[in-house]
Amino acid sequence: MTPRAYCVVGGGISGLVAAFRLRQAAGPDASITLFDPADRLGGVLRTERVGGQPVDVGAEAFIARRPEVSALLAELGLTAKQVGTTGVRPLIYARGRLHQMPPGTLQGIPASAESVAGLVDDATVAHVAGEPGRPLSWRPGADPSVAELVSDRFGRQVVERSVDPLLGGVYAGSAATIGLRSALPTLAAALDRGAPSLTDAVRQCVPAPTGAPVFGAVDGGYQVLIDELARRAGFRWAHVGVRRIDRSAAGWDVLDDDGARWYADGVVVAVPAPRLSRLVEGVAPRTAAAAGRIDVASSALVVLALPGGTPVPEQSGVLVASGEALHAKAVTLTSRKWGRRGNAELLRLSYGKFGDGIARNTGDEELLAWAAEDLRDLFGLRQEPVDCRVQRWIDALPQYGPGHPALVAELRAGLPPTLAVAGGYLDGIGVPACVASGTRAAARLTGSSVARWETWRSSTTTH
Structure with missing residues (x-):
């Protein structure tokens, strides 16, 4: 044959x-x-050396609870190369200051009003708390945008300050452009099964804490x-x-x-x-x-290596709410998230969302200037990088x-x-x-x- x-x-x-x-x-x-x-x-899986260390300048992590990557690494004899996060938590930048990431949420959608207290105003907290008592109109099989559902049930502040930061980091889009069934299929399924409220549906879907890292990566890069x-x-x-x-x-x-x-x-x-x-x-x-x-979106990534000992916060990164003056949509404190592996402190700053021209039209020097400004505004950091890289991903991020x-x-x-x-x-x-x-x-x-x-x-x- x-x-x-x-x-x-x-x-x-x-x-x-x-x-x-x-x-x-x-x-x-x-x-x-x-x-x-x-x-x-x-x-879009690309590993470069920045500050003498291998750094992924495209996708950097995978959801560890999904089995595909771990199983593939095992099949290839690379299980020892899988690493997890250090356990430090991300922050959200909203209203011009840093907030702790709300606990007990599903892609930023809260399972209780208490989780978003302090991130949104008191009226919105009360609106979230009263959501189970308001009639829910849901058509099984419906696929609204995430913003359409969440703003109706919990208010715009929850969308802008809790949901948008997470979806912007994943899709380079926003809750207004991302469909519920693609971003949150388990939530859509819970609503299809007859959950009486959005609060109840989210509670059904929030994963139980296991203590295991949520994200994984490959030692040495992808x-x-x-x-x-x-x-x-x-x-x-x-x-x-x-x-x-x-x-x-x-x-x-x-x-x-x-x-x-x-x-x-x-x-x-x-x-x-x-x-x-x-x-x-x-x-x-x-x-x-x-x-x-x-549709597709473009994104630009600035990777910086700051001098060792730079006082970078003990957090995994920062996700940025909609409408903030900050240029970046997300910042990853790589050396904190995955652990230090060299003499420099590594950071990744991400720019550009669906519908804007930032990745295509903003020059490297301007992006680097934005990164320096963003780090000053976020953390008060003024150290000059010892190394840097700008990576663009044009039309690389599909919109769901x-x-x-x-x-x-x-x-x-x-x-x-x-x-x-x-x-x-x-x-x-x-x-x-x-x-x-x-x-x-x-x-x-x-x-x-x-x-x-x-x-x-x-x-x-x-x-």
């Missing part, structure tokens, strides 16, 4: 996991070609995981982009940016939604149309708007059997969700049959 040939378009974590799973399923004789024109693999995945997958890396994907007599032709054609029995497309739309519009128009409706799950279902429904998709715009932007999407994409290809392929080809040519 002729060995199968696969192409993977995109060398981020989703594409690398797909290539690794394809190798496992198809065996050592299969041909796997991965296309990515970047200078290194990993996509590059450790990227390198091992690439080694195990054994693919040919074509350092070129892809222009489009065409049908061939028996499978697919992948046309690269140099004009070369690559045959494949199956293709995984693991690129951002806007690029997916352009690549497959000729072979999967329904998928292309759905992908084109997924209201109706996103239905949009993804439409996108997947338009795919022919031996064409699969993977990426952070599908079922979650976190690293665990991306690992799951790469695994799912590979399983779709290796589980496809010739009969299914012929059935799909027949249906697309007769309708």
Whole structure:
């Protein structure tokens, strides 16, 4: 039997996991070609040295209670590389000052009025406290924006000062642009089951404290995981982009940016939604149309190494409420969050949200000036950095708007059997969700049959 040939378009974590799973399923004789024109693999997982230490300048952490990353690290023999946080807590910057992160919340949505006391005014505390006594109108299956639900039940201050800071850090968006079912699927499910109030629904969903770290990371940075995945997958890396994907007599032709054609029995497309739309519009128009409706945001990251001994607070970072004068949307005190591993104090400051042009249009020197100003305003720090790096992620953060799950279902429904998709715009932007999407994409290809392929080809040519 002729060995199968696969192409993977995109060398981020989703594409690398797909290539690794394809190798496992198809065996050592299969041909796997991965296309990515970047200078290194990993996509938005990128590790650099700043202040003599490895620092992730894209995604830095994963939710430890999800199993995908921990299981993958174990499978690759990298369990010893998983590290947890030190246990210090984040702060919220609101009304021009720092507040403790409210306890007992679900993405900032409180389970009790007491948790947001001091962060919001007394009238809002009373409004939250009285929420269980007000009638709740909820339609099962509804997918409002997070802001629409929370502001109605708890008030705008809870949205702006508690919910927006968390969602802004995750999605580079806001509660007004993020759909409930994507950001908080367990909360939507609790409301669907008949929770009598938002307070009750949140209480059902807040995880019980276990004492274990909420977040995990990879010692040495995500590059450790990227390198091992690439080694195990054994693919040919074509350092070129892809222009489009065409049908061939028996499978697919992948046309690269140099004009070369690559045959494949199956293709995984693991690129951002806007690029997916352009690549497959000729072979999967329904998928292309759905992908084109997924918005994206851009973000810029400033990483600073301050001199050792700089009096950085014993906190994991700061999340910034809406409407504040601070430039940054979030600050991570890396050396406090993960523990010091060198002579410098590492910090990450994040800039840019959906709808603004900060990441595209603000120069490096201005971003560095903003970072210095923000650190003075937040902590009174005036030390000059010993090293720094500015990293931009343009159109890299998909927005999970209201109706996103239905949009993804439409996108997947338009795919022919031996064409699969993977990426952070599908079922979650976190690293665990991306690992799951790469695994799912590979399983779709290796589980496809010739009969299914012929059935799909027949249906697309007769309708």
